[in-house]
Amino acid sequence: MPVKRAEKTPMPVRDPEVRAHDFKEVNDGYTIFHAAFEAERCLRCQDPVCVEGCPVGIPIPDFIHAVAIGDMAGAARILRGANPLPAICGRVCPQETQCEERCSLGTRLVPVAIGHLERFVADWERTQAPAAPLRPTRPKKIAVIGSGPSGLVCAGELARLGYPVTVYEALHAPGGVLRYGIPEFRLPKAILDWEIGVLKGLGVEIVCNVVIGKTLPLDDLFSRLGYTVVFVGTGAGLPQFLGISGEDLNGVMSANEFLTRVNLMRAYDFPETDTPVNVGKRVAVIGAGNTAMDAARTALRMGAEEAMIVYRRSEKEMSARVEEYGHAIEEGVRFHWLTSPLEVVGSADGWVTGLRCQKMQLGEPDRSGRARPVPIPGEEVTIPLDNVVLAIGTTPNPLLTRTTSGLLTTKEGCLVADEETGRTPKPLVFAGGDAVTGAATVILAAGAGKRAAHAIDEALAARG
Amino acid sequence: MARIVEARRLTPVTKLFRLDAPLIAAAAKAGQFVMLRVREGGERIPLTIADYDRAAGTLTIVVQEVGATTKRVCALEAGDEILDVVGPLGTPVDIAPGGHACAVGGGFGSAALLCLMKELRARGDTTTAIVGARNKDLLILTDELRAICTSVEICTDDGSAGFKGFVTQRLAQLIAGEGPGRPDTVVAIGPMVMLRAIAETTREAKVKTLVSLDPLMVDGTGMCGGCRVIVGGQTLFACVDGPIFDAHEVDFAVGMRRSKQYVRQEKEAVERLACAATPALVEAR
Ligand SMILES: Cc1cc2nc3c(=O)[nH]c(=O)nc-3n(C[C@H](O)[C@H](O)[C@H](O)COP(=O)(O)OP(=O)(O)OC[C@H]3O[C@@H](n4cnc5c(N)ncnc54)[C@H](O)[C@@H]3O)c2cc1C
Ligand code: SF4
Ligand code: FES
Numbered sequence: 001m002p003v004k005r006a007e008k009t010p011m012p013v014r015d016p017e018v019r020a021h022d023f024k025e026v027n028d029g030y031t032i033f034h035a036a037f038e039a040e041r042c043l044r045c046q047d048p049v050c051v052e053g054c055p056v057g058i059p060i061p062d063f064i065h066a067v068a069i070g071d072m073a074g075a076a077r078i079l080r081g082a083n084p085l086p087a088i089c090g091r092v093c094p095q096e097t098q099c100e101e102r103c104s105l106g107t108r109l110v111p112v113a114i115g116h117l118e119r120f121v122a123d124w125e126r127t128q129a130p131a132a133p134l135r136p137t138r139p140k141k142i143a144v145i146g147s148g149p150s151g152l153v154c155a156g157e158l159a160r161l162g163y164p165v166t167v168y169e170a171l172h173a174p175g176g177v178l179r180y181g182i183p184e185f186r187l188p189k190a191i192l193d194w195e196i197g198v199l200k201g202l203g204v205e206i207v208c209n210v211v212i213g214k215t216l217p218l219d220d221l222f223s224r225l226g227y228t229v230v231f232v233g234t235g236a237g238l239p240q241f242l243g244i245s246g247e248d249l250n251g252v253m254s255a256n257e258f259l260t261r262v263n264l265m266r267a268y269d270f271p272e273t274d275t276p277v278n279v280g281k282r283v284a285v286i287g288a289g290n291t292a293m294d295a296a297r298t299a300l301r302m303g304a305e306e307a308m309i310v311y312r313r314s315e316k317e318m319s320a321r322v323e324e325y326g327h328a329i330e331e332g333v334r335f336h337w338l339t340s341p342l343e344v345v346g347s348a349d350g351w352v353t354g355l356r357c358q359k360m361q362l363g364e365p366d367r368s369g370r371a372r373p374v375p376i377p378g379e380e381v382t383i384p385l386d387n388v389v390l391a392i393g394t395t396p397n398p399l400l401t402r403t404t405s406g407l408l409t410t411k412e413g414c415l416v417a418d419e420e421t422g423r424t425p426k427p428l429v430f431a432g433g434d435a436v437t438g439a440a441t442v443i444l445a446a447g448a449g450k451r452a453a454h455a456i457d458e459a460l461a462a463r464g
Numbered sequence: 465m466a467r468i469v470e471a472r473r474l475t476p477v478t479k480l481f482r483l484d485a486p487l488i489a490a491a492a493k494a495g496q497f498v499m500l501r502v503r504e505g506g507e508r509i510p511l512t513i514a515d516y517d518r519a520a521g522t523l524t525i526v527v528q529e530v531g532a533t534t535k536r537v538c539a540l541e542a543g544d545e546i547l548d549v550v551g552p553l554g555t556p557v558d559i560a561p562g563g564h565a566c567a568v569g570g571g572f573g574s575a576a577l578l579c580l581m582k583e584l585r586a587r588g589d590t591t592t593a594i595v596g597a598r599n600k601d602l603l604i605l606t607d608e609l610r611a612i613c614t615s616v617e618i619c620t621d622d623g624s625a626g627f628k629g630f631v632t633q634r635l636a637q638l639i640a641g642e643g644p645g646r647p648d649t650v651v652a653i654g655p656m657v658m659l660r661a662i663a664e665t666t667r668e669a670k671v672k673t674l675v676s677l678d679p680l681m682v683d684g685t686g687m688c689g690g691c692r693v694i695v696g697g698q699t700l701f702a703c704v705d706g707p708i709f710d711a712h713e714v715d716f717a718v719g720m721r722r723s724k725q726y727v728r729q730e731k732e733a734v735e736r737l738a739c740a741a742t743p744a745l746v747e748a749r
Contacts, residue, residue, distance in 0.1 A: 170685050172501055172508070172548040180687075209550040211685060215487050237687040241699065248694060248718050250725045257688035265682065266505055271736050273505035274533055275682070276729035350721040397686050399704065 008113040009038040013327075020300045020331040023184040023268055027091070030120040039068035042112050045104050050114060053102035056447045058082040060099060060114055067117060076125040079118060084153045085446050087126065087191050090119025092182060092290075093443050094321045126194055134202045136164035140228040140460055143168060143221045145212045145400065148176020150433025150445035150452075151233030152199060157453030159202035166227075167204060170211040173264065176235050177434075178442070180264040181256070183294050185301070186324070213403035222428070229428045229456050232407075232415065233449060236434035238397045241390060242286070246344030251278060251352035255285070255295045255391035262298050280386020281305045284355055286341055287391035288318035293325060295389045296333045307333050310383070312340035312360055317370045336383070338362070338373060344388050356382045396435045414438050422452030423459075430456055466549040469522060471542045474604040477529045478572045479538045480514070486521030488513075488551050494580035495557030495676065495708045498525065499684040501548040502536045509533050510681045510703070512576040512653060513552055523549075526575030526604070532733035553684045557674060557708050563648030564590040566638060568631050568662055570654030571597065575605050576676070580651060581612050590614045592644045594634055600625035615644045631658070632665045639669045647671060652711070656720050663711035673711035677702050679723055694718050 012028040013019075019026050030038065042064040050060045059078055066075035079086045095101075095115040103111030142158050144151045147169040155165045173179050175192050200206070212218055212234075221227045239254035241247055258277065261267045265275035283299040285292045288311040299307040309328075311318065314337045318325065329335075338360040345354045359379035362371035396413045406426035408416040415431045417423060422430040432448030434440055470482035488498060492513050499508045509531075515524035527537045540546070557580060559565055565584050567577045574595040584591050591612075596619040597603045603625060609616050618626025619634050627634045639646050650673040652662040659675040666673040679702050682688040686704040693702050694715035700706065 170550065171683065172550070209548050210487070211550060211553065214553055215491055215551065237685075239687070239689045241689065241692075243699075248692065248699065248722065250722060254689040257682055257690045260682055260688050265507060269505065270729065271733050274503075274507035274733060276726050276733075278725060350718075399686055 005041060006109045008110050009034045009041075009116075011113070011116050016327075016330040016332070019185065020297070023301055025188050026185050026327055029123055030116055035067055035117060035120040036070070038113050038117060039064045041105065042068070043104060049102040049104060050099040050112075053099040055098065055441075055443045056083050056450065058099075058118075063121065064112065064114070064117055067121060072121060072124045073128075075121045076128075079121055080125070083118075083443070083446065084156050084450065085149060085195055085442070086118050087122035088149070088178060088187060088195060089443050089446070090115050090117075090122055091187050091191075092321075094441060096322050098443070126191070130198070130201055134159060136203050137162035138164070141166070141226060142229045142231065142456065143225070143227040144231045144233060145218070146170075146176060146233040146235055146433075146435070147174035147206060148233055148235045148433060148445060149178060149442045150235075150435075150449035151176070151231065152196070152449070153446040154231045154233060154432065154449035154453045155204045156199045156202055157450050158456065159199065159204045161453070161457050163457075165204050167206045168210040168212055168216075169206065169208045171264065172208050174206050174208060176233075177237075180260045181291065181294070183259065183263055183298050185297070186294065211399065213400040218400065218404040218429070228460065229430065231422070231449070231452055231456065232400065232424070232429060232431040232435055233433045233445070234397060234400055234435045235445075236394045236396045236414075236439040238395045238413075239390065240393045240395065242341060242392060244341060244343055246346055246352075247390075249344055249346040249352045250350050251280065251386060252344055252388045253390070255287070255291045255389050256394065258295055258389050259291070259298060262302065268302065277302065278387065279304050282383075282385045283307045283387040283389060284310050284336075284383060284385050285389045285391050286310050287393070288313070288320060289391065289393075290320050290324060292391035293320045293328050293333075295391050297324075297328055297331055299387070299389070300331055300333065304387075308336055308383070309333060310336045310339050310341060310355065310357065312338065312373045313370065314338055314362060314373075339381070340373065340375070342380070345382065352385055352388055354382045354384045355388055356380060394439050396438065412438055420451060421455035422448060423455065428459075466523075466546045468540055468542050468544050468546065471540060471544075474526065474572075474575075475602050478526060478575075478604060479529075480524060480526050480575065480605075481537075481540070482522045482524050483546065483549060484521060485523040485549055488549065489516045489518050489521050489523045492516040492523060492552040492579070493556035494583045496552035496554045497684070497707060498523070498549050498551030499553060499681070500525075500537070500546055500550075502533060502540070502546060504547070506536070506547065507533050508548075508682060508684065510553075510678060510684055510707075512676065512678075513579060514575040515578040515582070524575075524578070526572050528572040531730050532737045535734070535737055550684070553703055554707050555705065557651060559584065559589075559649050559651070559674070561587055561589060564592065564645065565649045565651065566592040566594060566635070566644075566647035568594045568635060568650060568652040568654070568658075569596075570631060570652075570658040571602075572604065573652075573654030573658075574603075574609065576653040577651075578605065578608060578612070581609065585612055585614070590644070592617060592638070592647065594619065594631050594638075596620070596631035596634075598622065617643060630661070632661045635662065635665050639666065639671060649674065650711075651708075652676070656716060656723060659711065659714075660716040660720075663714065663716070667712055674708050675711040675714060676707050677709060677714065677719060678707060679719060680725060693722075
């Protein structure tokens with residue numbers, strides 16, 4: 001066996017000092033030389049364990065081999081056959097806990113940069129002529145609620161199978177978290193728009209500004225509008241608050257509010273655009289997931305002199321992608337680990353001035369298996385601040401379930417649906433993505449949408 | 465997109481629009497609102513549903529020019545399109561049937577009473593509308609209200625029409641038994657200062673009072689929490705749990721303070737629009 005290079009071919013990135021002040025994409029992407037070089041590192045294992053790590057089972061060695069021999073069209077075909085959103089997943093999947101974690105090369109060296117290669121192939125595909133448009137060939141209409149990755153992928157698969165599909169979206173633009181949450185510097189909107197364009201080419205109709213459960217009851221989709229099946233992909237968009245004192249002060253925001261103002265409403269162009277966002281000199285983001293990293297890095301780009309993460313556990317328990325964590329450090333985000341917020345403190349006129357926190361240490365493992373943070377008696381700090389952004393998680397929005405009979409929810413507010421098929425207890429209603437799992441990942445939502453599409457096809461075939 | 469089928473100036477700073485929005489008109493109930501956006505890059509603003517006509521598939525909103533976006537809306541005319549309209553959002557008002565309901569509208573708030581009064585009247589309630597303005601030229605839609613209410617009480621600060629004084633003063637007289645008499649429920653729509661004054665007027669007399677709050681909103685669907693208000697010591701989202709809340713439970717001080725978070729930027733946007741004046745407004749059409 002030829003000796004493999006130990007290191008991944010590095011991703012070309014923009015200078016941290018420059019990129020921390022604009023919204024252009026951080027990663028420049030592989031060139032064809034980087035890609036060919038990296039593809040050569042793949043061992044083409046007989047038993048490709050990386051595939052087991054991929055929630056949608058992309059035949060990883062096959063597409064990488066196609067890259068290695070210069071067959072980009074073949075690579076693109078293989079990728080898209082398994083993952084309908086490769087340009088997005090190549091950018092936002094937590095590869096280090098999925099495909100790349102399993103990669104055999106990783107046991108002794110560094111795993112193949114599967115995500116970077118996926119992104120490269122998908123970006124190559126975007127430079128090619130679009131596929132010929134499809135027209136629906138089947139009579140039964142399907143409605144999809146929500147245009148996040150689960151809804152988009154479900155709609156795309158059903159359209160490929162020949163069904164007429166309409167996606168209903170509450171906001172004025174489609175994409176779900178990909179539009180309002182994940183920032184431009186990580187996932188350019190042009191890529192999302194391109195993927196949505198592909199779906200439209202497949203014949204998917206997207207109707208924005210319709211809140212199912214408000215504008216139209218879910219049951220009307222069947223009775224009045226003549227849909228045979230409904231897929232619910234409404235996500236987990238309801239922001240959590242800590243319930244500590246001072247959360248109502250001016251300058252305290254949920255990460256959803258902060259990121260929506262900046263991404264969906266384009267506050268970075270204010271006053272060219274109409275939605276502003278308050279960003280002071282010192283901004284703390286509470287939490288340490290992808291949302292928290294995005295919020296802290298966005299704060300820097302919006303002019304904060306200091307952006308910091310405040311997290312009650314330690315670096316080890318953080319759930320953000322490693323690449324984002326690395327980029328955040330390079331851009332100058334500061335980290336207060338083992339620091340648990342007690343109170344947001346404010347001025348007499350009601351604006352945030354700081355965050356009083358309890359210092360913690362790691363104790364015994366809790367039910368999640370992670371070390372439980374316990375207070376260090378008497379150790380408190382007050383961090384002077386202008387803004388506090390809460391990125392401590394989201395739960396499914398109860399708007400649809402409150403107004404629809406026959407759907408069941410868990411006590412966390414998640415929709416009850418079969419994991420394999422997405423079938424809910426309500427006849428002909430399927431569901432998937434964050435609405436079912438609680439806040440998770442793009443690829444899990446996309447995978448659920450895809451499986452549901454095939455289950456829907458089977459259910460309709462069985463009904464004849 | 466929603467086409468404007470009628471645009472009518474009510475006062476120099478308020479305009480009524482009837483929009484072709486059949487889905488929203490079919491689902492709308494009194495107390496709910498829509499979010500609207502007039503241009504690419506534009507903000508989403510909440511507007512109370514003033515009225516709806518299910519048969520015609522139209523929705524009525526009344527817009528007062530206060531910020532850059534409302535100025536842009538008010539530059540539109542019949543035949544123009546509104547880029548995005550979504551709704552009906554929020555929870556409809558809930559009033560026990562069979563009583564005397566008194567609705568109070570300050571300024572353009574009087575417009576928002578239309579569909580509420582129609583709904584209550586249709587089920588046989590006794591309805592009184594108290595509407596107020598600085599002078600009689602600023603009163604709006606009084607004829608429309610007269611046509612649908614049991615009685616209409618008009619108040620002007622200068623006495624140029626109806627009762628001379630504030631709506632709160634007239635409300636206190638009603639509670640004391642004057643005119644159409646003590647209401648069982650009071651519903652108020654208007655600026656937060658007026659709402660607070662109404663809450664104080666009815667608190668001691670223990671008259672059930674509902675107010676429609678309009679905090680800052682971004683999405684209007686429960687996704688951002690920017691609209692959170694404190695009611696009965698609990699943090700609630702006005703766009704989902706409201707916008708109508710028990711007036712005697714609302715923390716108005718926090719509400720008013722939170723509404724002022726973006727005054728500086730709002731002023732900047734208005735000034736910028738004024739400089740660009742005509743071209744920007746024409747672009748909005
Ligand atoms: C800031 C941020 C960063 C993230 N970063 C990553 C990352 O790097 N990698 C990763 O894998 N995952 C990441 N995630 C998580 C990932 O984005 C989500 O898991 C994924 O988007 C879930 O997809 P979904 O289709 O279930 O729902 P969503 O993307 O939430 O989409 C749901 C859509 O449904 C609409 N909707 C809701 N209710 C209704 C209704 N009643 N009627 C009509 N429409 C409705 C909503 O408006 C929304 O557009 C991140 C999340 C956030 C918030
Ligand atoms: S979709 Fe995600 S897990 Fe699967 S191969 Fe691509 S990067 Fe890895
Ligand atoms: S406006 Fe965003 S949650 Fe109410």
